[in-house]
Amino acid sequence: MAEAYLRLSALAHLGLEARAVADPGEAGVVLSERPGRGQIDLRGEAEDAGFLGAVEQAIGLALPLEAGTTASGGAATALWLGPNEWLVVTPPDGQGAAAEALRAALKDLWAAVTDVSDSRAVIGLSGRHARDVLMKGCSLDLHPRVFGPGRSAQSAVARALVLLHQTDEAPSYDLYVHRSFAEYLWLWLEDAAAEYGLAVVSGG
Amino acid sequence: MLLIPCPWCGPRDETEFSCGGEGHIPRPADPAALTDPEWADYLFMRKNPKGVHTERWVHSQGCRRWFNVARHTVSHEILAVYKMGEPPPETGADSKQNRT
Numbered sequence: 001m002a003e004a005y006l007r008l009s010a011l012a013h014l015g016l017e018a019r020a021v022a023d024p025g026e027a028g029v030v031l032s033e034r035p036g037r038g039q040i041d042l043r044g045e046a047e048d049a050g051f052l053g054a055v056e057q058a059i060g061l062a063l064p065l066e067a068g069t070t071a072s073g074g075a076a077t078a079l080w081l082g083p084n085e086w087l088v089v090t091p092p093d094g095q096g097a098a099a100e101a102l103r104a105a106l107k108d109l110w111a112a113v114t115d116v117s118d119s120r121a122v123i124g125l126s127g128r129h130a131r132d133v134l135m136k137g138c139s140l141d142l143h144p145r146v147f148g149p150g151r152s153a154q155s156a157v158a159r160a161l162v163l164l165h166q167t168d169e170a171p172s173y174d175l176y177v178h179r180s181f182a183e184y185l186w187l188w189l190e191d192a193a194a195e196y197g198l199a200v201v202s203g204g
Numbered sequence: 205m206l207l208i209p210c211p212w213c214g215p216r217d218e219t220e221f222s223c224g225g226e227g228h229i230p231r232p233a234d235p236a237a238l239t240d241p242e243w244a245d246y247l248f249m250r251k252n253p254k255g256v257h258t259e260r261w262v263h264s265q266g267c268r269r270w271f272n273v274a275r276h277t278v279s280h281e282i283l284a285v286y287k288m289g290e291p292p293p294e295t296g297a298d299s300k301q302n303r304t
Contacts, residue, residue, distance in 0.1 A: 067212040067213055067214070068213065083269065085267075153266075154213075154266045155265065156219070
């Protein structure tokens, strides 16, 4: 695990904080980076009630068992990645304690806990035209009747692998993208959003 | 482009998947006992039917899970999708083309 003081946002060189506005006003699309989030890859047997119970006891979170769903509890959010795999997202620098708690709770079980916080950057995309921007580069059906708040999916946006998570009805999305693709995806999103009016805000 | 129904994620574009070739080829229980032709047959010889073909696919840009697909090689129609370890369903495949 990287020392906290060494961690650098994948988009730090774009100077987004300097461009951030306090009020996005009439902008149709609002972009932000959400730096530093803790991310833990958790694997275990979804059929094992002992595993699910141990996770819930360790971090106060009932894992989502249905494909493409998410669940929040404690300070963490879990995104479904596969039938026996989840991404547990914690607030910045919360991953160490969460991983430790999970490892202690799961040490006698068939499970794996891996800190992958530095693997992905997170880009926040919201605004009334956010869905239109995604539709330019993503083949998923994002219509509200299919993909609403709390849904997640692993797919491609502009050919970059993205873990997409819709967080509210604005609509707002979090795009988890491997950090080497973060600049490319950010610039692509800026270009795709230009016609709707774009504002950059501080992601915090 | 094919629309492939991943058993977990639902219908997704073909570009999200990778094909792993023909399915249902068990590894020999005792590889050391095989003759060279038998080993070559296991490694290299594959069906090439004009009709229903059972294949392994992996949802490499999604949930990264392997599963089986029964696909018609002429129409590309996907007749069945089923999980690893499950037997191929009845799809009208020509049994004469099955390897021994």
